[in-house]
Amino acid sequence: MTTLVEVKDLAKTFDVSPPWLNRVLERKPRQFVHAVDGLSFSIRKGRTLALVGESGCGKSTVARLLVGLYEPTRGQVFFDGQDTGVLKSSAANLRSLRRRMQMIFQDPYASLNPRWKVLDIVGEPLREHGLIGDVAVLRDKVGELLRSVGLATADMEKFPHQFSGGQRQRISIARALATQPEFLVCDEPTSALDVSVQAQVLNIMKDLQRQQGLTYLFISHNLAVVRHVSDEVGVMYLGRLVELADKAELFARPRHPYTRMLLDAIPDIHMSGSARTPVQGEVPNPLQPPSGCAFHPRCPHANARCAEERPAMRELSGVRVACHAVQEGRI
Amino acid sequence: MTTPLLEVKKLRVEFPTRRGTLLALDDISFDIAPGEILGVVGESGAGKSLTGAAIIGLLEPPGRIAAGEILLAGQRIDNLPYEQMRAIRGRRIGAIFQDPLTSLNPLYTIGRQLTETILTHLPVSADEARSRAIRLLQETGIPAAEQRLDQYPHQFSGGMRQRVVIALALAAEPQLIVADEPTTALDVSIQAQIIALLKRLCKQHGAAVMLVTHDMGVIAETCDRVAVMYAGRIGEIGPVHDVIHKPAHPYTVGLMGSIPAMDDTRERLLQIDGAMPRLNAIPSGCAFNPRCTKVMERCRNERPELLDAGPTRAACWLVGAGEVR
Numbered sequence: 001m002t003t004l005v006e007v008k009d010l011a012k013t014f015d016v017s018p019p020w021l022n023r024v025l026e027r028k029p030r031q032f033v034h035a036v037d038g039l040s041f042s043i044r045k046g047r048t049l050a051l052v053g054e055s056g057c058g059k060s061t062v063a064r065l066l067v068g069l070y071e072p073t074r075g076q077v078f079f080d081g082q083d084t085g086v087l088k089s090s091a092a093n094l095r096s097l098r099r100r101m102q103m104i105f106q107d108p109y110a111s112l113n114p115r116w117k118v119l120d121i122v123g124e125p126l127r128e129h130g131l132i133g134d135v136a137v138l139r140d141k142v143g144e145l146l147r148s149v150g151l152a153t154a155d156m157e158k159f160p161h162q163f164s165g166g167q168r169q170r171i172s173i174a175r176a177l178a179t180q181p182e183f184l185v186c187d188e189p190t191s192a193l194d195v196s197v198q199a200q201v202l203n204i205m206k207d208l209q210r211q212q213g214l215t216y217l218f219i220s221h222n223l224a225v226v227r228h229v230s231d232e233v234g235v236m237y238l239g240r241l242v243e244l245a246d247k248a249e250l251f252a253r254p255r256h257p258y259t260r261m262l263l264d265a266i267p268d269i270h271m272s273g274s275a276r277t278p279v280q281g282e283v284p285n286p287l288q289p290p291s292g293c294a295f296h297p298r299c300p301h302a303n304a305r306c307a308e309e310r311p312a313m314r315e316l317s318g319v320r321v322a323c324h325a326v327q328e329g330r331i
Numbered sequence: 332m333t334t335p336l337l338e339v340k341k342l343r344v345e346f347p348t349r350r351g352t353l354l355a356l357d358d359i360s361f362d363i364a365p366g367e368i369l370g371v372v373g374e375s376g377a378g379k380s381l382t383g384a385a386i387i388g389l390l391e392p393p394g395r396i397a398a399g400e401i402l403l404a405g406q407r408i409d410n411l412p413y414e415q416m417r418a419i420r421g422r423r424i425g426a427i428f429q430d431p432l433t434s435l436n437p438l439y440t441i442g443r444q445l446t447e448t449i450l451t452h453l454p455v456s457a458d459e460a461r462s463r464a465i466r467l468l469q470e471t472g473i474p475a476a477e478q479r480l481d482q483y484p485h486q487f488s489g490g491m492r493q494r495v496v497i498a499l500a501l502a503a504e505p506q507l508i509v510a511d512e513p514t515t516a517l518d519v520s521i522q523a524q525i526i527a528l529l530k531r532l533c534k535q536h537g538a539a540v541m542l543v544t545h546d547m548g549v550i551a552e553t554c555d556r557v558a559v560m561y562a563g564r565i566g567e568i569g570p571v572h573d574v575i576h577k578p579a580h581p582y583t584v585g586l587m588g589s590i591p592a593m594d595d596t597r598e599r600l601l602q603i604d605g606a607m608p609r610l611n612a613i614p615s616g617c618a619f620n621p622r623c624t625k626v627m628e629r630c631r632n633e634r635p636e637l638l639d640a641g642p643t644r645a646a647c648w649l650v651g652a653g654e655v656r
Contacts (some may be wrong), residue, residue: 054518164606194374194545194607199589199600206599221519224548228591228600251593261348265523266593267548322656 003081004215005066006042010075012061016069016287033286035061037239038075040313043232045182048209048216050230050247052223052262054283056179058239059219063187066217067103079183099129102176106188108168112160118171122146125178146173149204166197170204177208185217202229223266229249235259238286239293239311245319255321257299257331260296293324301325334405335362336539337386337507342399342409344378344385345561346610346639353610355381355394355508357563360637361623365506368533368540372547372553372573373587374607377560379543383509385409386541387426388416403507422452424540427529429512431492435484441468441495442480445502452503461481467498490521494528502534508533511543526553551575559583562618563609569643579640580647582619617648625649 015021017030027288036058043049053061064139065069066077068084077084079097087093102125105111107195112121122142128130132141143153149170169189176184184262189200189205206229220226226233227247232243235258243256281298284290296302302325311322325331344356347517356378363369371379384390388408401409408419420426428434436444445464447456455463461480468476471494484492493513500508513529514522530553533540542554549646550557551571558568559582567580577582588601605622614621620630630649640650 054520166606168609194373195547196586196589197606199591200604202591203599203602223519224591224593227593228595228597241493260519263593265519266427267523267526267546267552280524283518 002045003042004045004079006078007066007077008040008078010036010039010062010065010077011073012036012058012065012070032117033285034239034289035286036065039241040245041234041241042167043189043215043217044181044210046213046217047231048218048229049232049234050218050220050226051234052220052226052238053236054221056238056286059221059236060187060197061239062187062236063103063217063219063228067101068098069103076157095129099125099131099179100179101185102179103153104169104172104184104189106187107192108172109192111172112168114160116159117156118142118158118160121160121171122175122178125175129179131179132234140180142174145178146171148177148208149174150200165193166198166200167293169193169197169201173201173204173208177212179296180212180293181214183215184215185219187219188221190217191220191222198225205229208271223262234263238284238289240294240323241313241320242295243319244313245321249309249319253319255316255319255326256295256323257301257325258295261298293322299325301331335457336365336404337363337385337541338365338402339366339382340400340401340402340403340426342382342401343397344381344390345397346394349551351611353396353561353608354613356385359395359563361558361565361568363507363541364540365539366534366537367556368554370550370557371541371543371560372545372550373560374545374559376562376607376609378563379513379545379560382560383511383543387420387424387509389420389426412642415604418452421448421505422503423505423507425503425505426605427493427500427508427510427513429515429607431489431496431516432484435492436498437484437611440481440483440488445480445495445499448499448502456487464498464502467502468495470501470532471498472524473498489517490524493517493521493525493537497525497529497532501536503540504536505538508538508540509543510540512545513542514549515544515546517602522549529553530630547575559586562613563610564618565637565644566619566647567640567643567645568637574643577641577643579643579645579650581622581623581649583645585622617646621622627652 008247012035013037015032016033018028022028044140051062053059065072087097119142122145123138126138131139132134142156146153146155190201218229230247233247233250243259253262285308292308293306296306306324311324313320313322314327338357339361342356342359346355359382359637374397378630385396400407442464446460449463465480473479473491473494480594514525526549543549554571556572557571559566559584561590567574568581575587578587585601585603591600603622616632617630617635620626627648635646635648637646638642638650
C-alpha cells in the first residue's frame with residue numbers, strides 16, 4: 001500500500017512571552033511552548049492512524065499543522081509524495097491541496113454557521129472550489145451527500161439549530177466529504193456526543209472509509225474509541241510521540257510506561273469491581289517540561305539516565321517506542 | 332434490611348413555561364442504603380443532574396417539585412423551608428459538581444473556604460477548624476497541605492481542585508454525597524485517581540453516594556447499583572453487574588452495545604437510531620417506543636411501571652409479557 005501522508009520531524013513552537021513592556025520592566029524572559037516537538041509518522045492510503053494523549057499533549061496542534069491551519073516551526077508534511085511546504089508557495093496548488101484534505105472538528109455546535117442553511121454549509125466547499133456552479137446540480141449533490149451520512153434530502157433547507165448534536169456532526173462530515181477528499185483529519189469528532197449517538201457517527205465514518213477508501217487521522221483521548229476505529233495508534237505525551245504501533249500490538253503489549261498507565265487508567269464496563277492502580281502525579285506544565293524523558297517524574301521505571309537524556313524513537317520488533325527502559329530491556 | 336438513608340418516592344419535577352408545563356422528571360423512585368454507592372447514568376437531557384439538584388434542594392426556578400417525596404433518614408426534606416434546607420445541605424448532604432473551577436470561589440483561599448464550611452456546620456473553634464481542614468486536604472492526597480491551605484484556587488491544577496472540592500463536600504462529615512459528573516472535566520489518568528479517592532473516603536466516612544455520570548466505565552468500577560435514566564424516567568435499576576451484563580430494558584441493551592469496550596472485536600457498534608426526545612415532545616406510552624426495535628402496540632399507549640426482571644427492575648412491557656429472560 002502506498003503512503004498518503006508522511007510527516008518528518010514536525011515541530012510547532014508558540015510564543016507565549018509576556019508583553020514587551022512587562023519583559024522590559026519586570027525583566028521577564030521570552031517564553032515558548034513546544035506544543036509539538038519532532039513528530040515523525042506516516043499514514044498509508046485507506047488506513048486510520050489515531051493519535052491519543054491527555055489534554056495539552058499537542059494532538060490538536062498536529063491536526064491543525066497537517067491541514068495547514070498552522071505553519072510548522074520545523075519539519076515537513078508530505079501529501080501524496082509532495083512537500084506541502086513547497087506546494088503552498090503557489091496559490092493554485094494550495095487550493096487543490098485543500099480540496100484533497102478536510103477536517104472535522106470536535107464541537108458540532110461551534111463549527112457550523114448558525115445563520116446558514118445546511119444547503120449553504122455543505123455546498124460552500126463545492127462552490128468555493130468552483131466544482132459546481134449550477135444551483136440545481138448543487139442541490140442534487142448536497143442531497144446526495146446528506147443521504148450518504150444518513151440525513152434526509154429535505155434537511156438541506158433547515159438551519160443547524162434544528163438538529164441534534166449527532167445530526168450536526170453528520171452535517172460536518174457531509175461538508176468535509178463534499179470535495180471528495182482523500183484525507184480526513186478528525187479532531188475528537190465524537191467527544192461532544194452521547195454514547196448512543198457516538199456509535200452512530202463512528203459507524204458512519206467506518207462505512208464511508210470502506211466505500212470511498214478514505215484515509216483518516218483520528219484524534220481522541222478515548223482509548224476505547226481509538227481501539228474501535230484505528231489501524232495504527234500513536235501515543236503522545238507533552239508534544240512528542242512516545243509509542244507508535246499497530247493497534248492490535250499496542251493494546252495487547254503496550255511497551256512505553258505511559259501507554260501502560262493510560263491503558264490501566266481507563267474505566268472499562270467489563271472490568272466491574274476490579275481495582276485499578278492509579279498512577280500518581282499529573283501532566284507537568286508544558287512551559288517547564290522535565291529534563292530528559294518528559295515522563296520520568298511519573299514513571300515507575302525511571303533512573304538517572306531518564307532524567308538526563310531524552311530517549312529517541314527506536315524500532316523494536318515492529319513497534320516504535322521512545323523509552324530508555326524498554327530499549328535497555330529493563331522492562 | 333436496614334432502613335435506607337435516602338428515599339425518593341414518585342418524584343415529579345416540572346418546569347412551568349409560557350408554552351405549557353415541561354415534565355422534566357416523571358415518577359422517579361429509588362433509595363440508597365447507608366454506605367452504598369448508587370450510580371445514575373443516562374445521556375444528556377435524561378434528567379440525571381436534575382434528580383441530584385432536587386435532592387440537594389437546588390432546583391433552578393422555575394423548576395419545582397410537583398409531586399412525590401424525598402426522605403433523608405426517614406425525614407422529609409423536599410418541603411423544608413429554605414433556611415432549614417440550608418442547614419442540611421453541607422452538613423448532612425455534601426455536593427460535588429462537575430467543574431472544580433466554578434465550585435470554588437476564586438477570591439478566597441482554599442483554607443478560608445474549608446474553615447468557613449466547617450465553622451458553619453460544626454461546633455468547633457477556629458483553630459480546630461484549621462487543623463481539621465489540613466487533615467481533610469491530607470486525606471484527599473494533597474501534598475504540603477499546610478502551605479497549600481493559604482493558596483487560591485487558580486494555584487491548583489484541575490485534579491487538585493477536584494480534590495479540594497471533595498474535601499469541601501466531606502468537611503462536615505455528611506451522611507450522603509451527591510456527586511454530579513465529578514470526573515468529566517478531568518483527564519483519564521487523573522480521573523482514575525479521583526474515583527479511587529472518592530471510593531476510599533466514602534468507605535472510611537461511611538457516607539452514601541449518589542454518583543451522576545454519563546460514563547458507564549466509571550459506573551462499572553465504582554457503584555454498587557445503577558439507575559439508567561431516559562427522558563426523565565428511570566428505565567432500569569439494579570445491581571451494576573446485572574445491568575451491564577444482563578440488561579432487560581431495550582434502551583439499556585442499546586446503551587451497553589453502543590459503548591466501545593477495550594476487549595471487543597466488533598466491526599460495527601450497536602446503534603440506537605434517532606435521539607432522545609425533547610421535553611416538550613415526549614411520546615405517549617413508553618418514552619423510548621419510537622427508537623425501540625421491539626416496540627409493541629401497548630408501548631405506544633400505556634406507560635410501563637418498573638417491573639421485576641430477574642435481578643434488575645425495568646420499565647418495559649416486554650418484561651411484563653415475560654419475553655425478556
